[in-house]
Amino acid sequence: MIKLITYTPIDAIKSETENYKSLLSVSFDCTISTKALLELTRHRIDVSMTVTSTRYALKKLLRNETKFEYNQDGIKRSSKYLELTGDAIIDKIEVEHLEKIRDLVIWNQIKNDKLALMLPQMWKYDLMLTMGYDALVAFLKLRLHKSAHKNIRDMANDILGVLPKEYVELVKLDLGLK
Numbered sequence: 001m002i003k004l005i006t007y008t009p010i011d012a013i014k015s016e017t018e019n020y021k022s023l024l025s026v027s028f029d030c031t032i033s034t035k036a037l038l039e040l041t042r043h044r045i046d047v048s049m050t051v052t053s054t055r056y057a058l059k060k061l062l063r064n065e066t067k068f069e070y071n072q073d074g075i076k077r078s079s080k081y082l083e084l085t086g087d088a089i090i091d092k093i094e095v096e097h098l099e100k101i102r103d104l105v106i107w108n109q110i111k112n113d114k115l116a117l118m119l120p121q122m123w124k125y126d127l128m129l130t131m132g133y134d135a136l137v138a139f140l141k142l143r144l145h146k147s148a149h150k151n152i153r154d155m156a157n158d159i160l161g162v163l164p165k166e167y168v169e170l171v172k173l174d175l176g177l178k
Helices: 010-014 034-042 054-062 072-078 088-106 112-116 133-143 150-162 165-175
Strands: 002-007 025-033 047-051 124-132
Touching: 002 150, 010 165, 025 034, 025 133, 025 150, 034 047, 034 124, 034 150, 054 088, 054 112, 072 088, 088 112, 124 133, 133 150, 133 165
Parallel strands: none
Antiparallel strands: 002 025, 025 124, 047 124
16 A cells, blocks of 8 residues: 655746756655565665554554454454465465464563564565655666566555656656656
8 A cells, every 4th residue: 555645746846947856756655564675675776764663563553453363354354464465375374473473462471672573574564655756766667667576566556656647747758658
C-alpha cells in the first residue's frame, strides 16, 4: 500500500527557474516487508526513509492478539503483520513463527531489542519515503524493470499510480515511456 503524502507542485516553481526538476520532491507512506526494505536500502538512491520502530511497537502490537493458528482467521490476522507469500508451506511456518513471538510477548520473557531480532523478513513496517525528482526517476527506471525484485517492482508501479498527473507525464517523458 502506497499513499502520497506531499509533493512540490510543478506549476508553483516551473516558471521561476529552468532547473525546476531539481526542486521537486515527493513523500509517500508505505507498508513494506523487511525483505523489500533491505532491497530498497541496498541501492544508493538519494532518498530519506523513516520506519516504525519495532523496539517500541512490537509488544504494543502483539500484546492484545489472540493465538495465531494456520487457518483462515489466523492467516487474515497475521497478514496485518506479515507479507504472506501465498505459498502454503512458507506461510504456515511464518504464522507459527509469529505465534511463538506473540507467546514470548505475552509472557514478557524477552526484551524488545532481542525479540525484534526474531522477526522474519516478511515482517511489515510502516515506511515514510521522501525523494527528489532525480531520485524518483532513477528509482522508477530501475524498479519498473521486469528483473527487479517483485515487491520493489510492485512498489514502483504503486508509486507511479499515486503520483500527481503532472509528475507522471514528466517521469514518462524522462523515462521514454508512452
